[in-house]
Amino acid sequence: MLILTCPYCGVTGEETEFAAGGEAHLKRFGPGSSDAEFESYLFARKNEKGVTFERWRHANGCGKWFHAARCTVTLEVFGTYKAQVTEPPKEILAAIRKRRPGWEPAA
Amino acid sequence: MKRYSAFAIAKEALNNHQGWKRAWAKAQPKRKYDVIVVGAGGHGLATAYYLGKNFGIRNVAILEKGWLGGGNTGRNTTIIRSNYLQDPSAAIYEKARSLYETMSQDLNYNVMFSPRGVMMLAQTEHEVRGYKRTAAANAFQGVETEFIGPARVKELCPIMNIEGPRYPVLGALWQPRGGTARHDAVAWGYARACSAMGMDIIQKCEVTGVRSEGGRVVGVDTTKGAIDCDKLAMVVAGHCSHLAEMAGFRLPVESVALQALVSEPIKPCMDVVVMANTVHGYMSQSDKGEMVIGGGTDAFNNYTQRGSFHHIEETVRALVETFPMISRLKMLRQWGGIVDVTGDRSPILSKTPIEGIFVNCGWGTGGFKAIPGSGWGMAELIAKGHSPLTDEFGLNRFTEGRFIDESVAAGVAH
Ligand SMILES: Cc1cc2nc3c(=O)[nH]c(=O)nc-3n(C[C@H](O)[C@H](O)[C@H](O)COP(=O)(O)OP(=O)(O)OC[C@H]3O[C@@H](n4cnc5c(N)ncnc54)[C@H](O)[C@@H]3O)c2cc1C
Ligand SMILES: [Zn+2]
Numbered sequence: 387m388l389i390l391t392c393p394y395c396g397v398t399g400e401e402t403e404f405a406a407g408g409e410a411h412l413k414r415f416g417p418g419s420s421d422a423e424f425e426s427y428l429f430a431r432k433n434e435k436g437v438t439f440e441r442w443r444h445a446n447g448c449g450k451w452f453h454a455a456r457c458t459v460t461l462e463v464f465g466t467y468k469a470q471v472t473e474p475p476k477e478i479l480a481a482i483r484k485r486r487p488g489w490e491p492a493a
Numbered sequence: 494m495k496r497y498s499a500f501a502i503a504k505e506a507l508n509n510h511q512g513w514k515r516a517w518a519k520a521q522p523k524r525k526y527d528v529i530v531v532g533a534g535g536h537g538l539a540t541a542y543y544l545g546k547n548f549g550i551r552n553v554a555i556l557e558k559g560w561l562g563g564g565n566t567g568r569n570t571t572i573i574r575s576n577y578l579q580d581p582s583a584a585i586y587e588k589a590r591s592l593y594e595t596m597s598q599d600l601n602y603n604v605m606f607s608p609r610g611v612m613m614l615a616q617t618e619h620e621v622r623g624y625k626r627t628a629a630a631n632a633f634q635g636v637e638t639e640f641i642g643p644a645r646v647k648e649l650c651p652i653m654n655i656e657g658p659r660y661p662v663l664g665a666l667w668q669p670r671g672g673t674a675r676h677d678a679v680a681w682g683y684a685r686a687c688s689a690m691g692m693d694i695i696q697k698c699e700v701t702g703v704r705s706e707g708g709r710v711v712g713v714d715t716t717k718g719a720i721d722c723d724k725l726a727m728v729v730a731g732h733c734s735h736l737a738e739m740a741g742f743r744l745p746v747e748s749v750a751l752q753a754l755v756s757e758p759i760k761p762c763m764d765v766v767v768m769a770n771t772v773h774g775y776m777s778q779s780d781k782g783e784m785v786i787g788g789g790t791d792a793f794n795n796y797t798q799r800g801s802f803h804h805i806e807e808t809v810r811a812l813v814e815t816f817p818m819i820s821r822l823k824m825l826r827q828w829g830g831i832v833d834v835t836g837d838r839s840p841i842l843s844k845t846p847i848e849g850i851f852v853n854c855g856w857g858t859g860g861f862k863a864i865p866g867s868g869w870g871m872a873e874l875i876a877k878g879h880s881p882l883t884d885e886f887g888l889n890r891f892t893e894g895r896f897i898d899e900s901v902a903a904g905v906a907h
Pocket of ligand 1: 531532533534535536537556557558559560561562563564565566567568569570571572573698699700701728729730731732736751752753787828829830831832856857858859860861862863
């Protein structure tokens with residue numbers, strides 16, 4: 387059972403209070419992009435074995451979308467952060483490195 | 494390979510059964526193979542078997558990081574059916590189901606295929622329409638299924654409560670030749686046959702890197718050293734994205750946990766397989782008498798082989814409504830597997846951006862039933878470059894938007 391903290395309302399709850407929303411920080415490709423870019427945006431996923439960044443929604447709470455940094459091998463949650471960013475903030479990266487020395491984000 | 498038979502049992506009995514040989518040989522990696530298959534689950538082993546049997550390609554190694562059959566092949570609820578909606582699905586799943594009919598004889602290994610019949614309950618008007626449509630599609634595809642009414646459901650499975658209250662049983666899609674088989678035996682039977690053909694099954698050998706030169710695969714790095722190959726088949730289910738990353742490409746797959754549980758053994762009370770997609774639960778009774786139960790997947794990516802508890806709770810709650818008599822059964826064991834899910838809920842059997850690398854993955858929550866058909870098609874794809882069974886399941890379907898949409902037909906995991 388995952389325990390997450392909503393960065394908007396500050397509520398800490400079990401995963402049943404939240405809805406998982408898939409890989410975070412996808413770069414959107416629309417009309418005018420190449421077929422490969424569009425396909426990759428729609429379908430190709432990192433599906434990391436290890437540290438991952440993903441979207442969650444506080445579905446049975448304030449209803450807002452946010453981000454979480456989590457490990458898919460240990461289910462450890464490194465932290466959650468707000469949705470209005472295109473990459474993980476410095477504090478989150480530092481929190482991950484503290485627990486996973488030498489870790490580098492995938493390209 | 495020594496044949497198993499009634500005569501062999503009688504003969505060994507005289508010897509206190511001390512004379513039985515290992516079913517497959519222990520092997521150390523050679524320097525190079527024509528084909529390396531990564532993953533000794535059912536799909537990897539079946540791929541190797543049909544490479545040898547149908548195409549005479551026998552210089553093959555099957556590399557497994559854990560033990561043979563220890564992945565999803567040894568963790569599933571063993572439901573076999575082929576009542577899918579789309580034509581390419583019906584083709585590969587029905588090929589697989591029909592191969593299950595004779596598998597024990599073909600492999601000389603008892604896989605306990607039991608075509609006891611599978612019913613998928615319709616508990617909403619929407620499902621009734623959906624299953625009637627599938628039954629019509631199956632009639633055109635030559636897959637024997639039938640839409641049956643509630644009275645026939647009750648007759649086939651008397652322990653079911655068809656009256657509701659929340660979700661009354663309105664009918665079911667019935668596949669009389671669907672059923673179950675012994676999952677371990679499927680892996681063991683193929684392994685024994687592969688070993689008898691001279692293939693190397695190497696356990697506790699994890700692939701840690703994929704080497705290619707000029708866009709062509711040349712070999713793999715493993716915990717038992719580097720091994721070269723002309724062709725490489727990645728058949729690692731939930732770990733396919735991880736393997737693909739080693740080779741430098743991405744897949745349209747996400748890995749999530751799916752769980753199952755079994756009850757204490759009880760006397761025979763149910764001789765069909767029942768799936769209830771609306772309430773997310775399915776159940777059958779094993780030969781030992783345990784009720785084998787499965788439910789839904791977690792919504793987030795996970796490599797731990799442990800699922801969330803609330804799914805078990807939801808599954809059991811739903812099944813107690815449908816089968817009131819199980820309400821006082823004790824559950825004995827519960828476990829999880831990491832399943833590889835694609836957007837259209839159909840598998841990927843495909844060439845990849847690297848020449849010589851083939852991938853067989855995306856079977857998600859329902860690939861046990863497909864093992865022989867998948868191995869058959871995959872072997873042909875590897876040997877000849879294409880196969881009528883796999884052509885539609887290529888990675889290019891995502892570029893072309895040509896999905897094989899089974900997400901509605903397979904609303905539940907199995
Ligand atoms: C709880 C549960 C219930 C299910 N119920 C059903 C059902 O009723 N009917 C049905 O049809 N399907 C069902 N399925 C799905 C089915 O189990 C799978 O689709 C199928 O078993 C996949 O087989 P596979 O050979 O592709 O994968 P696996 O059996 O998982 O084999 C892959 C192998 O690859 C190995 N591997 C991974 N990485 C590496 C590496 N780097 N190097 C070497 N080896 C590696 C793994 O150790 C593993 O043994 C269920 C699954 C689960 C988890
Ligand atoms: Zn909130």
